[in-house]
Amino acid sequence: MRNGLHQRAASVVAAAFRGGRSRWPLLGATIAICGFCLLIAIRNISASAQQPADLSSPLRGQSESEAPAKSAGCISCHGPTDEPTMHPTKTVHLACTDCHGGNSSISAINADPNSGDYKSAKEKAHIQPRDPVFKNRSAVPENVYAKWLKEPAEYIKFVNPGDLRVAPETSKPAAPPDVMQLKRAPFQTA
16 A cells, blocks of 8 residues: 555656646645655554554553562562563563463462472463473474464463564553554564
């Protein structure tokens, strides 16, 4: 669609300059360019108006004490190795499961990481992949290509809440218009 708009504007400008007998070709070109800019502005405004902002998200009003309470199970295992929150400014109050999913009510306090109880708790707390190649990994393995695309959205969200396939859901508390802009970016539409 953009190419069509660009071509129309270019032809109008060319026609304005071509008019040899016209006294004001520059005025015609200026009007054409202003009209083109107005069309783009209207298109962008209407596109952003179609994206509903979810200001009623239950996570927006989450207090500073509610987020850690909802993350207690996660922090019981990940606390020694990770920060209590992934947000370095400490101004965003979200529980681990708000973005990653999983079951934060499962806890493995003081359990030996090699014990059966720990492994069972880990399996219950974490979203499990369909394909066993992804099991017990903290990152996507190399050379899996399309296998990753076959995993369910819950697992994608668990591993990478910023993946654009699940970002509209996971970023609702943060910035949905930004995510929607990314989905329309040129590198996403190819």
